Amino acid sequence: MKLRRRRWPLLYLTLLPTFVLLAVFSYYPAINGIVRSFFDWHPGGESPFVWLENYGRMLTDDLWWGSFRNLGFIFVWSVTMMWVFPLIAAELLVMLSTQRLRFVFRTLLLVPLAFPAVVNVLLWSFIYNPRDGMLNTFLREVGLGFLAHNWVGDPDTALVALLFVQFPWVASLPFLVFSSALEDIPKEVFEAAELDGAGRLRRFWHIDLPLMTQQFKLLLVLSIIGTLQYGLQAALVTGGGPDDATQVPVLKMISAAFNANEWGYAATLSTTLFLLTLAISGIALVMTKRGARDGVE
Amino acid sequence: MASSSRMGRARRTNVIAGTLLSLFVAVGLGPYVFMVVTSVKTNDQFNESYWVPTWPFHWDNYAAAWRQVSPYLYSSVIVAGLAIVGSVAFSAVAAHVFARYRFAGRNLLFALIAALLMVPPLTSLIPLFVLMRDLGILDSRLVLIVPHVVSGAILGVVLMRTYIARIPGELYEAAGVDGAGGIRMFLSITLPLARPAIGVVSLLTVLNVWNDYFWPFLTVSTDEYRTIPAGLAFFAGQNVTVWGPLFAGYTISSIPLLLLFTFVSRAFLAGIQGGLAVNR
Numbered sequence: 001m002k003l004r005r006r007r008w009p010l011l012y013l014t015l016l017p018t019f020v021l022l023a024v025f026s027y028y029p030a031i032n033g034i035v036r037s038f039f040d041w042h043p044g045g046e047s048p049f050v051w052l053e054n055y056g057r058m059l060t061d062d063l064w065w066g067s068f069r070n071l072g073f074i075f076v077w078s079v080t081m082m083w084v085f086p087l088i089a090a091e092l093l094v095m096l097s098t099q100r101l102r103f104v105f106r107t108l109l110l111v112p113l114a115f116p117a118v119v120n121v122l123l124w125s126f127i128y129n130p131r132d133g134m135l136n137t138f139l140r141e142v143g144l145g146f147l148a149h150n151w152v153g154d155p156d157t158a159l160v161a162l163l164f165v166q167f168p169w170v171a172s173l174p175f176l177v178f179s180s181a182l183e184d185i186p187k188e189v190f191e192a193a194e195l196d197g198a199g200r201l202r203r204f205w206h207i208d209l210p211l212m213t214q215q216f217k218l219l220l221v222l223s224i225i226g227t228l229q230y231g232l233q234a235a236l237v238t239g240g241g242p243d244d245a246t247q248v249p250v251l252k253m254i255s256a257a258f259n260a261n262e263w264g265y266a267a268t269l270s271t272t273l274f275l276l277t278l279a280i281s282g283i284a285l286v287m288t289k290r291g292a293r294d295g296v297e
Numbered sequence: 298m299a300s301s302s303r304m305g306r307a308r309r310t311n312v313i314a315g316t317l318l319s320l321f322v323a324v325g326l327g328p329y330v331f332m333v334v335t336s337v338k339t340n341d342q343f344n345e346s347y348w349v350p351t352w353p354f355h356w357d358n359y360a361a362a363w364r365q366v367s368p369y370l371y372s373s374v375i376v377a378g379l380a381i382v383g384s385v386a387f388s389a390v391a392a393h394v395f396a397r398y399r400f401a402g403r404n405l406l407f408a409l410i411a412a413l414l415m416v417p418p419l420t421s422l423i424p425l426f427v428l429m430r431d432l433g434i435l436d437s438r439l440v441l442i443v444p445h446v447v448s449g450a451i452l453g454v455v456l457m458r459t460y461i462a463r464i465p466g467e468l469y470e471a472a473g474v475d476g477a478g479g480i481r482m483f484l485s486i487t488l489p490l491a492r493p494a495i496g497v498v499s500l501l502t503v504l505n506v507w508n509d510y511f512w513p514f515l516t517v518s519t520d521e522y523r524t525i526p527a528g529l530a531f532f533a534g535q536n537v538t539v540w541g542p543l544f545a546g547y548t549i550s551s552i553p554l555l556l557l558f559t560f561v562s563r564a565f566l567a568g569i570q571g572g573l574a575v576n577r
Contacts, residue, residue: 011400017390018388018390018391019406021387021446021447022413022447022450025428025447029421029424030416032428033424036424043427043430089318092321093318096310097308098311105315105322107562108326109321109325110566111329112326113566114551115551115555116507116508116525116550118508118510118525118550122530122533123328125533132343132538168321168324170325171325173569177570225417235511253422254423257423263423263427267424271420274420277417278416281415282415285415
């Protein structure tokens with residue numbers, strides 16, 4: 001295919017609007033956020049340069065690191081439980097013998113994805129409602145009323161309650177990835193395995209899992225990035241409480257700016273999150289490129 | 298014989314796998330079924346018969362919910378619509394130029410755009426908020442539209458460039474022989490043929506508008522400007538323990554995405570995968 005070779009300034013002129021838009025609303029804020037993290041930033045007022053003061057403060061901010069401890073739990077959960085259930089569902093799905101059945105179940109399993117995230121989260125907030133919620137009502141009606149509990153109001157259970165939002169997590173990206181990967185494994189592979197006498201479980205361990213290595217890598221990186229952005233559930237279900245038991249970095253960053261009015265510190269926190277995400281995205285890019293080159297992705 | 302026993306086994310597998318999958322479906326869809334069932338109950342019906350539907354259905358809950366939720370729907374549609382128009386306007390020409398012309402700095406300039414895919418929106422929330430404040434456009438629909446135009450434009454350039462580069466060059470050469478200029482080629486070849494890519498960008502924009510909570514929550518305080526996420530959260534706060542109308546409101550707000558999922562499910566799921574893969 002022959003590309004047209006031109007050096008007209010006109011060509012650059014056509015790109016100008018796009019670059020102006022991105023310079024003003026993408027590059028400028030991103031860079032400004034980093035610059036302002038070295039200031040005692042008061043938007044619209046006096047903002048003295050404070051060097052690394054904000055960063056020093058961040059290093060000793062127990063609440064900030066406590067929020068990372070919560071993120072640790074959220075991350076471990078998101079790459080274990082939130083993969084196991086989708087994986088089981090995907091395996092069950094490919095056991096179905098007709099495309100029609102697979103389509104019906106796949107669609108039904110994915111329907112929750114079609115609801116706005118806010119509706120999903122608010123519904124789960126209702127499920128945990130101490131008085132009228134589905135969980136406590138169910139427990140009372142089956143005679144387990146003594147287990148009924150203010151799930152999100154108790155610091156000991158709030159984080160676990162958050163982690164169970166959207167259970168069984170089948171309407172999710174991991175399920176989409178696993179089920180399409182399993183569908184793509186050629187039938188002949190299974191038939192050969194069956195002739196060798198490999199049972200369902202052996203096939204799972206020795207064929208399905210190894211063939212999905214690349215998918216696991218990709219999902220792992222996406223989970224890390226997703227975890228760093230985690231905030232919606234905590235904001236709507238627990239608000240980071242009680243007693244900061246479910247505090248997460250994103251909420252902490254927002255409250256530093258909007259509640260405590262410490263914009264420079266908020267910029268420091270957001271820069272830190274940004275750099276973490278950037279580093280991990282970089283790894284992701286390298287990994288997905290390698291995956292694409294291997295033709296596995 | 299052999300084939301009938303194999304069929305018998307396939308049927309048995311179907312029954313077992315189908316049963317277990319039905320369990321997943323039941324647990325997954327349970328809350329939504331409950332939501333719809335409860336959305337037509339009064340609080341008395343809710344207290345008397347918690348799990349089971351009871352007559353009469355109170356559709357007036359939907360009327361009550363509609364009064365409160367419809368401004369958010371309207372605002373979301375406006376924001377998504379204008380964001381789509383804006384992002385296509387800012388990305389289609391650039392993608393066309395990147396795909397069809399060779400010029401000094403082409404790869405560098407493209408990389409400058411593609412690199413922005415790695416900047417997660419939440420991490421520039423604070424400085425972007427201050428920028429909007431300095432521009433004096435907080436608490437308007439414009440402040441909601443702009444970030445979606447920007448992220449749509451970034452994704453649009455990247456997606457459409459690949460797409461447009463695959464359009465056979467002969468089409469453009471033939472048009473060139475017929476005397477068509479660059480603008481003509483863009484309008485009559487690129488734009489129509491790039492429709493699927495434009496569709497994906499549009500769908501992702503709608504999904505983002507319907508899912509982005511923090512930005513509208515922080516930038517807008519006039520109720521009627523709120524888009525669905527921040528609006529619904531506010532609505533939920535106003536209607537605690539009025540379960541019927543509350544769930545009716547949730548249901549109404551979900552309908553647009555459910556319709557998209559029903560009618561363009563392939564693109565919908567591709568959007569979710571593509572969107573997450575590029576970290577939006």
